[in-house]
Amino acid sequence: MIKQLFTYTYIVILINSMCLSCSKPVDFDQVNDLEITPVMESSLVYLNQPATSFLNDGNQISTVQDYVQVQFFNSDFIVDNLVKAEFVFETTNSINSGFQVKVDFLDVNSQLQHSFSFLVEASTNNLNTTSNFTEVFQDNTLLALKNTSMLVFTLKMLSGTPVTQNTVGYVSLKSKGVFYFNIDADL
Amino acid sequence: MRYLAIIFLVTGMSFAQNKQILYGFSEIPQTLMLNPGGQINNSGYFGLPFVSHIHASAGISGFTVYDLFANNGVDFNIKLRDAIYNSKPRDFGSINQQVEILSGGFAIGNIFKKNEYISFGLYQELDGIWYFPKDYAILALEGNQNNINKVFNASHLKLSGEVISVLHVGYNKKVNNQFSYGVRGKIYSNILNVNSIKNRGTFVTEIGDNNIYNHIFNLDLELRTSGIAGFEDSEADDVYRELKKRTLMGGDKGLGFDIGFSHQISKQWYVDGSLLDIGFINHSKDVENYSIKGTYQFEGINPFFSELETGQTANDYWNKIQDEFSEVFEPDTTYTKFTTWRPIKLNASLNYAFGEKKEKECNCIKKEKEYQNRIGAQLYAINRPRQPQAALTLYYYRKLFKGLSMKTTYTADSYSLNNIGFGLSANLANVNFYVMADNLLQYKNIYDAQSVSLQLGFNYIFKKNED
Numbered sequence: 001m002i003k004q005l006f007t008y009t010y011i012v013i014l015i016n017s018m019c020l021s022c023s024k025p026v027d028f029d030q031v032n033d034l035e036i037t038p039v040m041e042s043s044l045v046y047l048n049q050p051a052t053s054f055l056n057d058g059n060q061i062s063t064v065q066d067y068v069q070v071q072f073f074n075s076d077f078i079v080d081n082l083v084k085a086e087f088v089f090e091t092t093n094s095i096n097s098g099f100q101v102k103v104d105f106l107d108v109n110s111q112l113q114h115s116f117s118f119l120v121e122a123s124t125n126n127l128n129t130t131s132n133f134t135e136v137f138q139d140n141t142l143l144a145l146k147n148t149s150m151l152v153f154t155l156k157m158l159s160g161t162p163v164t165q166n167t168v169g170y171v172s173l174k175s176k177g178v179f180y181f182n183i184d185a186d187l
Numbered sequence: 188m189r190y191l192a193i194i195f196l197v198t199g200m201s202f203a204q205n206k207q208i209l210y211g212f213s214e215i216p217q218t219l220m221l222n223p224g225g226q227i228n229n230s231g232y233f234g235l236p237f238v239s240h241i242h243a244s245a246g247i248s249g250f251t252v253y254d255l256f257a258n259n260g261v262d263f264n265i266k267l268r269d270a271i272y273n274s275k276p277r278d279f280g281s282i283n284q285q286v287e288i289l290s291g292g293f294a295i296g297n298i299f300k301k302n303e304y305i306s307f308g309l310y311q312e313l314d315g316i317w318y319f320p321k322d323y324a325i326l327a328l329e330g331n332q333n334n335i336n337k338v339f340n341a342s343h344l345k346l347s348g349e350v351i352s353v354l355h356v357g358y359n360k361k362v363n364n365q366f367s368y369g370v371r372g373k374i375y376s377n378i379l380n381v382n383s384i385k386n387r388g389t390f391v392t393e394i395g396d397n398n399i400y401n402h403i404f405n406l407d408l409e410l411r412t413s414g415i416a417g418f419e420d421s422e423a424d425d426v427y428r429e430l431k432k433r434t435l436m437g438g439d440k441g442l443g444f445d446i447g448f449s450h451q452i453s454k455q456w457y458v459d460g461s462l463l464d465i466g467f468i469n470h471s472k473d474v475e476n477y478s479i480k481g482t483y484q485f486e487g488i489n490p491f492f493s494e495l496e497t498g499q500t501a502n503d504y505w506n507k508i509q510d511e512f513s514e515v516f517e518p519d520t521t522y523t524k525f526t527t528w529r530p531i532k533l534n535a536s537l538n539y540a541f542g543e544k545k546e547k548e549c550n551c552i553k554k555e556k557e558y559q560n561r562i563g564a565q566l567y568a569i570n571r572p573r574q575p576q577a578a579l580t581l582y583y584y585r586k587l588f589k590g591l592s593m594k595t596t597y598t599a600d601s602y603s604l605n606n607i608g609f610g611l612s613a614n615l616a617n618v619n620f621y622v623m624a625d626n627l628l629q630y631k632n633i634y635d636a637q638s639v640s641l642q643l644g645f646n647y648i649f650k651k652n653e654d
Contacts, residue, residue: 027258064491066491066502
């Protein structure tokens with residue numbers, strides 16, 4: 001009898017534990033708080049040229065300019081999630097002449113949205129001079145970046161010793177873009 | 188949003204396929220599905236359509252639903268980061284669900300000695316497994332800024348999922364009192380299939396030669412689907428009709444079989460074992476595969492002296508880069524037929540019966556006394572895309588009253604080391620009802636469970652004459 005009672009109790013407890021399972025409070029709406037903030041870095045433009053590259057048929061070229069068309073900054077993903085960006089430039093120069101680097105940001109209608117420039121110091125002794133420059137895109141300038149569909153790059157050789165076939169030295173430029181994202185659960 | 192959370196929950200949970208409580212529970216006809224050579228103690232049965240066997244199980248290794256969604260005031264993003272950093276690429280979630288649509292069996296052979304048994308049926312099964320794509324998660328969470336020189340591994344993406352229906356016929360023969368064997372032939376009908384299991388490749392950002400960074404992509408990714416592409420513009424009614432047709436064996440076909448045996452070593456000891464789902468499915472209808480394959484290096488562009496270096500303007504050069512980039516990264520769609528193998532399962536057990544039933548009166552006609560208790564060890568293993576998974580179970584079985592028996596199990600597996608399960612089988616007149624569930628210790632907080640599993644069903648049993 002007691003054994004039977006024991007067996008019954010055992011079964012009841014087990015069945016209860018199976019059917020009346022409990023759960024501590026969970027809140028699936030927390031998914032709405034999802035927010036990830038990856039930072040992507042990408043190489044941008046580069047340059048590594050001897051002084052003689054600035055000669056054309058023996059004549060000095062003082063300005064080099066070209067452009068690229070980019071849809072990247074207008075893409076939905078960038079427009080929605082990019083919260084800050086930086087263009088970081090590292091230059092070294094061993095030419096006895098300074099340079100100016102200028103980047104213009106144009107929209108689809110070729111209207112200027114943003115522009116910045118920086119100087120590369122001349123090297124008076126043909127040893128490398130280094131200089132760095134960072135352009136930060138936030139608020140208005142970030143909006144300008146997101147409107148950009150063409151980048152115009154201008155490299156201007158500043159006054160210095162005129163370049164000849166015998167001019168020594170190199171100018172080099174390396175750059176990267178740093179893209180700060182804030183991706184939230186806007187689902 | 189809530190639905191998304193639930194989808195996340197369901198996909199995040201792993202329905203383990205192990206049915207350690209049902210295995211060897213010979214009062215229940217469905218044990219024959221786990222070992223076609225198992226012991227049978229009925230002369231026939233039919234399952235109540237759609238409710239003869241309902242199985243659902245879910246599990247997740249690494250983190251639990253509670254770890255992520257606990258309402259404990261901790262910022263969800265902190266919990267998410269913890270879950271990601273604490274998980275390994277071999278952590279996984281999987282789901283398994285089965286419903287028997289039809290099921291039945293009957294003994295055949297000499298009228299005095301019916302030692303052969305035919306069983307048959309049709310069931311639907313859903314099976315899915317995904318591995319935690321750790322490097323993808325880290326890249327999405329952090330970006331590459333703090334991961335310069337880290338090689339992101341593309342093979343962390345691994346998943347497979349299938350919905351099929353299975354038509355089967357099994358044959359069981361009791362050769363003598365010591366040995367039984369059985370085979371089951373299966374025809375699979377594919378309902379839906381998605382798999383991406385052979386991904387390879389890397390992505391790394393290194394310090395560059397010409398520029399600050401050199402980004403190197405080397406990717407070989409493929410996602411294969413069948414049975415899905417045709418539904419893109421279909422109405423709900425058409426989808427339903429087509430799914431019903433495939434469930435009734437109208438989909439891509441496959442073949443497979445199960446084998447098993449059981450051997451009585453002595454009066455009290457027996458061993459048994461089985462191999463299930465040795466089979467394949469050929470996918471040819473509504474096949475659509477996507478692949479990303481190629482290598483690409485990017486160091487940036489030289490816009491000032493582009494023509495000098497590349498012979499083209501900066502913009503032409505940039506366009507060429509974009510084209511090459513698209514060529515690698517825009518998925519190619521192909522319609523190549525493919526074959527998938529079913530996850531092979533192995534079961535084995537060693538069992539010891541004890542505790543003879545005490546008769547109130549001396550019964551001289553009864554041939555053998557029945558043992559009331561049984562203990563044993565069971566081994567289960569399943570072949571999975573990354574590596575096989577195994578589980579070891581210890582159990583205690585007891586006949587409680589006439590027609591009522593129970594089994595409790597302790598299981599150590601990929602999910603946890605403390606999985607306690609319990610099952611009951613009750614025969615009321617000719618109706619058999621069974622219910623079983625595992626991970627009972629976790630039910631005090633179901634969301635913190637690494638896995639849960641449930642089986643239940645109703646059958647109508649034709650008893651053996653000697654019972």
